[in-house]
Structure formats: C-alpha cells, structure tokens
Amino acid sequence: MPTHLTKHSRRLLRGTVLVCALALGASACGDSDDGGSSQKAVSEADIQAALKEGGTITVWAWEPTLKQVATDFEKKHPGVKVDLVNAGTNKDQYTALQNAISAKKGVPDVAQIEYYAMGQYALTKQLTDLKSFGADKLSAQFSPGPWNGVKAGSDGVYALPMDSGPMALFYNKKVFDKYDIKVPTTWAEYLDAARDLHKADPKAYITADNGDAGFATSMLWQAGSRPYTVDGTKVKIDFSDQGAKTFTGTWQQLIDEKLLASVPAWTDEWYKGLGDGSIATLATGAWMPANLESGAKAASGDWRVAPMPQWKAGDKVSAENGGSALALPELGKNEALAYAFVEYANAGDGVQTRLKNGAFPATTADLQSTKFQDTAFPYFGGQKANKIFAESAAEVPDDWSYLPYQVYANSVFNDTVGKAYVSGTTLAEGLESWQEASVKYGEEQGFTVEK
Amino acid sequence: MTSPVATASDRSAPTPSGTSRSAPRLRTPRRRHSADQPRRSVLLTVLTSLVLLYSLVPLVWLAISATKTQEGLSRSAGLWFDGDFALWDNITETFTYHDGVFTRWLLNTLLYVGLGAGGATFLAVLGGYALAKFDFPGRRAVFAVVIGAVAVPGTALAVPTFLMFSKMGLTNTPWAVIIPSLISPFGLYLMWVFATEAIPTELMEAARIDGAGEVRTFFRVALPLLAPGIVTVLLFTMVATWNNYFLPLVMLKDPDWYPLTLGLNSWNQQAATAGGEAVFNLVVTGSLITILPLIAAFLLLQKYWQSGLAAGSVKE
Numbered sequence: 001m002p003t004h005l006t007k008h009s010r011r012l013l014r015g016t017v018l019v020c021a022l023a024l025g026a027s028a029c030g031d032s033d034d035g036g037s038s039q040k041a042v043s044e045a046d047i048q049a050a051l052k053e054g055g056t057i058t059v060w061a062w063e064p065t066l067k068q069v070a071t072d073f074e075k076k077h078p079g080v081k082v083d084l085v086n087a088g089t090n091k092d093q094y095t096a097l098q099n100a101i102s103a104k105k106g107v108p109d110v111a112q113i114e115y116y117a118m119g120q121y122a123l124t125k126q127l128t129d130l131k132s133f134g135a136d137k138l139s140a141q142f143s144p145g146p147w148n149g150v151k152a153g154s155d156g157v158y159a160l161p162m163d164s165g166p167m168a169l170f171y172n173k174k175v176f177d178k179y180d181i182k183v184p185t186t187w188a189e190y191l192d193a194a195r196d197l198h199k200a201d202p203k204a205y206i207t208a209d210n211g212d213a214g215f216a217t218s219m220l221w222q223a224g225s226r227p228y229t230v231d232g233t234k235v236k237i238d239f240s241d242q243g244a245k246t247f248t249g250t251w252q253q254l255i256d257e258k259l260l261a262s263v264p265a266w267t268d269e270w271y272k273g274l275g276d277g278s279i280a281t282l283a284t285g286a287w288m289p290a291n292l293e294s295g296a297k298a299a300s301g302d303w304r305v306a307p308m309p310q311w312k313a314g315d316k317v318s319a320e321n322g323g324s325a326l327a328l329p330e331l332g333k334n335e336a337l338a339y340a341f342v343e344y345a346n347a348g349d350g351v352q353t354r355l356k357n358g359a360f361p362a363t364t365a366d367l368q369s370t371k372f373q374d375t376a377f378p379y380f381g382g383q384k385a386n387k388i389f390a391e392s393a394a395e396v397p398d399d400w401s402y403l404p405y406q407v408y409a410n411s412v413f414n415d416t417v418g419k420a421y422v423s424g425t426t427l428a429e430g431l432e433s434w435q436e437a438s439v440k441y442g443e444e445q446g447f448t449v450e451k
Numbered sequence: 452m453t454s455p456v457a458t459a460s461d462r463s464a465p466t467p468s469g470t471s472r473s474a475p476r477l478r479t480p481r482r483r484h485s486a487d488q489p490r491r492s493v494l495l496t497v498l499t500s501l502v503l504l505y506s507l508v509p510l511v512w513l514a515i516s517a518t519k520t521q522e523g524l525s526r527s528a529g530l531w532f533d534g535d536f537a538l539w540d541n542i543t544e545t546f547t548y549h550d551g552v553f554t555r556w557l558l559n560t561l562l563y564v565g566l567g568a569g570g571a572t573f574l575a576v577l578g579g580y581a582l583a584k585f586d587f588p589g590r591r592a593v594f595a596v597v598i599g600a601v602a603v604p605g606t607a608l609a610v611p612t613f614l615m616f617s618k619m620g621l622t623n624t625p626w627a628v629i630i631p632s633l634i635s636p637f638g639l640y641l642m643w644v645f646a647t648e649a650i651p652t653e654l655m656e657a658a659r660i661d662g663a664g665e666v667r668t669f670f671r672v673a674l675p676l677l678a679p680g681i682v683t684v685l686l687f688t689m690v691a692t693w694n695n696y697f698l699p700l701v702m703l704k705d706p707d708w709y710p711l712t713l714g715l716n717s718w719n720q721q722a723a724t725a726g727g728e729a730v731f732n733l734v735v736t737g738s739l740i741t742i743l744p745l746i747a748a749f750l751l752l753q754k755y756w757q758s759g760l761a762a763g764s765v766k767e
Contacts, residue, residue: 063726
C-alpha cells in the first residue's frame with residue numbers, strides 16, 4: 001500500500017536495482033525445480049486440521065495494522081505462532097524476498113506484495129496459486145481493482161487483497177479558499193487552478209511531482225491508457241495510445257510552466273509542504289489520511305477530499321494507486337496454516353481490526369457499510385471522506401495490468417521519464433525511452449516482448 | 452596575510468629595513484615560513500573554511516533538528532530552533548519507542564563493531580606483522596591478492612556473500628554481519644607497510660638472542676611499537692562497521708538483529724508506508740545519538756592516529 005514512491009537516495013536505489021537485477025538473473029538461470037506441485041486441492045477440513053495441530057508461520061509484511069491481527073489470530077488459535085517480520089518496505093522487501101528465493105532458504109510462508117509487483121512473482125511461478133484453496137470463490141468479496149491485481153493478468157489467484165488505494169484528490173481547502181480557487185473537477189480545471197495558485201503565491205504549487213512511476217502509471221490508468229499487455233511470457237509495451245497522449249498533454253504543461261513543486265515524495269520536506277500549504281493538492285490513494293494525520297499534523301482541519309478530476313467532464317473514471325496483498329511464496333512451508341492466516345487477515349475478522357487501526361479495505365462489503373462510510377475524519381474538518389473513496393473504488397476500470405517485471409521498470413523510471421522534469425526532454429519522449437528500456441530488460445529476462 | 456605572490460616579490464625587492472643587505476637577506480624571509488610559523492595563504496584559508504563549513508553544517512543541522520518535535524520539524528527553518536525545546540522528550544522517546552528497540556539496535560551495533568572491527572584489526576595486525584617481518588615463498592602473490600582485494604568494493608561482494616552464507620545457513624544471524632567484517636584487506640596492507648617501518652629487525656634479533664620466543668617477541672616487542680598503526684586500522688574498521696548498511700540489509704531480516712543504520716532507516720521508511728507513522732524527530736535524534744560514540748572514539752584516539760599517519764615518513 002505504501003508507496004512504490006519511497007525515495008531513498010539515488011545511490012541506494014541503484015544498489016537495490018543492482019541486487020534485484022542480479023537476483024532476478026540468478027533465479028532465472030537457477031530455477032530447475034518448479035515442477036508445479038501447487039495444484040493439489042486443499043480443503044477447509046485440511047485447513048482446520050492444520051490450525052488444530054498448530055505450528056509457526058513467518059510473515060514478511062510492513063503493514064502496521066497487521067501486528068494486532070497477528071496477536072488476535074494467535075489468541076484465537078492457541079498453538080499457532082505468527083512470526084511477523086518487517087523485512088523492509090516495498091523495494092527493500094522485494095530484494096530480500098528475491099534473494100531468499102534465489103538461495104532457496106529463509107523464504108517466508110506469507111509475504112506482503114504490492115499489486116504493481118505481483119506479476120513479477122506470480123508469472124514466474126514463485127507464488128502458490130490460491131485457487132487450490134478455493135480462493136477464487138472469494139472474488140465477489142473484493143473490489144475490482146485489487147482483485148484484478150492479485151490475478152496478475154492470468155487466471156490464477158496469487159494472493160488475497162489486503163488493502164487498496166482507489167484514488168481521490170486531497171486538497172488544502174484553506175489555501176483554495178484564501179485565493180478563491182474552485183476545486184477542480186476536470187484536469188483542465190486543475191491546470192487552471194495550478195496557474196492561478198502559483199500566480200497568487202509564487203511559493204505555492206498545486207502539487208509536488210518530480211517523477212514518480214507509481215503516480216504516472218495510475219494517471220495513465222485513469223486516462224484510459226493500457227500500455228502493458230501480458231499473456232504468459234508474451235509482453236507488449238506501447239505508450240503511443242490516446243490515453244497516454246491525454247495524460248502527457250496536460251502534465252507536460254504543468255512541467256513547462258513550472259507549476260509543480262520539485263520535492264521528492266515522502267521526505268521531511270514533502271510533509272513540510274503538505275503542512276504549510278505550499279503543496280496544495282495530492283492525487284493519491286485512499287490510504288493517505290493516516291499519513292497526513294501523522295506527517296502533517298500542523299495542517300489538521302485544512303485538508304479535504306474530492307473525487308478525482310476527470311479527463312472528460314462528467315465522466316466517472318478512477319484508478320488505483322498503491323495497495324498490497326498477502327501471498328504465499330511457493331517455497332514457503334506450512335501452506336494450510338499460512339492460507340488460514342491470510343484469509344483471516346484479509347477476508348475474515350482481521351479486516352475489522354485493520355479498519356479500526358486506519359487501514360483502507362479492499363473488501364466491497366466494508367467499503368459499502370454505513371459504519372465505514374459515516375466515519376467522520378477530524379483531520380478533514382469532520383468530512384465523511386470514505387464515501388468519496390468507496391465511490392472511487394467502484395469506478396476503477398479492471399482491465400489494467402502491470403508488467404511482470406514492473407519493479408525493475410519502476411526503478412528506471414527516473415532515468416527515462418524522470419528526465420522530463422529536469423531537462424528539455426518531454427514526457428512523451430521520456431515514455432518512449434522508458435518503453436525501450438523495459439523492452440530491452442524484458443528480452444534479457446527471456447520474455448517475448450512486442451513494442 | 453602574506454600571499455605567496457607577495458612573498459616572492461618581497462624576496463627580490465630591496466627590503467625596506469635592509470640596511471645590512473649582505474648576510475641575512477636571503478635567510479630572513481625563509482625563516483618566516485618555518486614549521487612553527489607556516490606561510491599563510493588567503494586562498495587556502497578561504498577554501499579550508501568553506502570545506503569546514505560544508506562538513507559542519509549537516510552536523511549543526513542534526514543537532515538543532517534533534518531539539519524539535521515532529522510538528523516543529525515541518526514548521527520551522529532547518530538551521531534554527533523551533534519554539535518548543537524537545538530534545539529530552541525526543542531522547543526519551545527514541546529509547547522507548549517500539550518497546551525500546553533502539554537500545555537493542557545500539558547493542559547490536561556495539562557487538563558488530565566489537566567483534567567485527569576488533570577482530571578485523573587483530574587479524575590485520577597478525578597478518579601485517581608476519582608479512583612484513585618474515586620471509587617466505589609466495590609473499591609477492593599474497594601482495595597481489597591483497598591489493599586486488601582492496602580494489603573490490605564491498606557492495607559488489609554482497610550478493611555472492613549472501614548466497615554463500617545462505618548455503619551455510621548463516622543468514623539472518625549476527626554471524627552474517629560479523630564474519631565478513633573480519634576481513635579488511637586495506638587494514639592488512641596498512642599494517643604490513645607500518646610494521647615494515649616501525650619494527651627494526653635488529654630489535655627482534657636482540658629479543659631472540661635474549662631468549663624470547665616468537666610469540667613473546669610479538670607481544671612484548673612488536674605490539675607496543677605497532678600501537679599507532681593498530682589505532683589507525685581500528686579507527687578505519689570501526690567507522691566502516693559502524694556505518695555498514697548494505698551488508699546487514701542483504702543479510703538480516705529480523706529487526707531484532709538490525710544495527711542502528713538499518714533500524715533508523717526502517718523508522719524513516721515508516722513515513723512512506725500507508726498508515727505508517729512519520730517519526731522524523733526520532734530518526735533525527737536517533738542519528739545524533741548514533742554518531743556520538745564515533746565522535747568520542749575519534750577524539751580519544753586521534754593523537755595516536757596522527758602519529759600513525761606520519762610514521763615512516765622521516766628517515767632516522
């Protein structure tokens with residue numbers, strides 16, 4: 001759920017990428033024993049027996065509310081021990097997981113994986129297909145975006161959705177009121193608002209963006225672009241569709257007119273900008289409120305939530321940003337117990353516990369419940385923001401897919417598309433070179449890539 | 452004040468006070484730039500001040516920021532204090548947050564530094580002494596290997612090391628951090644060169660004639676002479692192990708075995724996790740606490756270190 005967007009220092013990033021590449025390479029040349037033994041069916045009775053027998057499962061996750069879920073689960077099933085390990089946040093954890101898989105040692109029984117990274121593990125058969133546990137019957141319980149995410153573009157079910165990030169526009173009402181700017185409902189209005197705001201206060205920017213892969217792919221998703229087509233090991237990458245042009249057309253103007261704050265997301269400086277009004281909006285996932293509350297305390301009461309601005313006035317299209325699921329790595333042990341935990345956390349009683357602690361659900365029943373929708377957020381001046389989030393969740397087109405090596409692709413985003421933010425190249429040119437780099441890497445990894 | 456250019460013209464121009472031009476004329480300007488009274492250069496002074504400022508500003512920022520609350524950090528300017536002085540609260544919270552896991556990380560770091568850097572120094576001293584003072588076949592080959600090893604960055608070795616340790620079942624244990632830290636090719640090379648210069652072979656021969664065995668000669672004669680070199684190597688390996696980030700990142704998954712570097716980073720990452728708590732104030736305070744032992748070590752050991760750097764530079 002978090003954010004692909006973590007910005008370490010460049011150097012660290014490069015280091016991580018290197019390891020990723022090495023690890024991927026190692027696993028690509030060294031996996032001889034994935035003889036697909038995952039198709040055995042595991043019945044409810046098997047799971048109950050495993051719970052009765054007890055044992056220990058290791059869960060790699062950084063999601064903060066899981067701690068309570070694990071404690072509750074252990075209380076409910078004495079004899080079961082859940083070893084919850086924070087093995088790093090997003091990219092760091094993927095590196096660790098990839099290393100463990102290459103070494104075939106120390107692989108966790110359950111791992112948190114973001115939707116954008118799911119394909120990387122699912123399509124290389126490193127995750128157990130949960131259909132053998134009957135997970136496909138749970139499809140109706142989850143909203144379309146996240147469910148599409150755990151299917152990773154095939155008909156397997158590689159994880160159960162843990163949370164989701166339907167997008168919304170978070171905006172600083174105090175700033176908007178001060179300069180008498182209307183809350184934008186379309187991206188054209190957004191562009192105007194950006195101009196008006198920056199003119200009224202040269203220190204204020206409509207939003208901060210210095211090139212973020214997660215944000216860009218979400219925006220393309222909403223604009224109707226479908227750059228990635230995945231069919232087994234056949235991949236097509238194409239950024240030339242109308243949707244991509246729609247997005248770059250508007251965003252290029254924001255860049256050209258210097259209307260974006262060049263502050264790296266998730267840094268101290270970024271939270272500072274959100275707190276003091278110099279960053280006036282954020283188009284991001286519905287998990288954002290908790291971060292605003294802890295990171296930008298100073299602006300409590302100033303912020304509000306609005307539906308995502310539309311590309312065509314009157315439309316109702318949204319997208320997902322971030323969000324993660326719990327998967328069972330193929331090399332993990334104690335599958336029945338691991339599945340029992342995942343089901344408890346993401347489709348059972350655990351969901352309520354996580355909701356209570358501020359997580360954003362992926363389950364439709366919870367999204368639609370009046371209790372959830374009527375929750376007033378003091379941070380948003382008492383606004384019932386969940387209504388907007390729930391609507392957004394229902395408006396996410398479910399035909400988006402990520403690359404089977406999106407983690408790598410995202411890691412080179414700044415070297416390609418990111419250039420548009422700092423030099424004369426345009427976003428469109430940046431997307432082209434991103435495409436080239438992604439095609440090249442895919443071919444090196446043994447995918448059949450079509451442009 | 453006198454710039455090099457001015458000094459040069461001084462020398463050729465007639466000295467204003469030069470009534471006796473004959474004997475001291477050449478000597479006077481030279482004596483002004485002796486070791487005790489070095490020649491002063493405005494340019495150099497300015498440059499060094501800039502470098503000094505460049506290296507001190509982050510430290511000042513760190514010290515000032517450690518006095519602020521999470522809210523204060525985003526409210527106030529970086530290089531000045533915020534309204535509330537929260538240093539003590541921050542320190543208390545750093546040590547109590549997440550059930551006091553910071554103390555655990557601090558102890559882990561001390562363990563890794565103690566065994567890793569201490570062990571690395573010990574091995575480097577033994578190896579360096581042997582290579583410098585004993586003649587045996589294959590010395591040149593060892594030299595080539597050591598120089599080659601210095602050239603390979605630790606980061607490049609991290610993944611192969613991980614795979615090897617994983618085969619041995621040592622990943623996710625403290626040994627995975629300690630054992631690789633024991634190897635310091637640079638330290639070995641330094642000790643080798645240092646021992647060559649610092650221990651007169653005659654002294655060893657004298658000890659042998661007096662009936663001392665090799666072990667006794669090493670501990671009683673060689674070791675005291677090597678002290679400055681040992682401190683230098685110890686400082687190098689200490690800093691390297693204390694700051695080590697990448698190796699533990701690859702090796703360790705269990706937060707209970709994290710060193711401070713990884714632990715603080717995991718707190719920092721929290722801010723980028725949906726639903727996670729931004730605790731920049733604790734990250735900053737934790738970082739300040741983390742560098743204090745290093746500063747103390749430098750202050751305590753620097754006099755040995757200085758004499759160590761100069762050793763062998765003058766022919767006696």
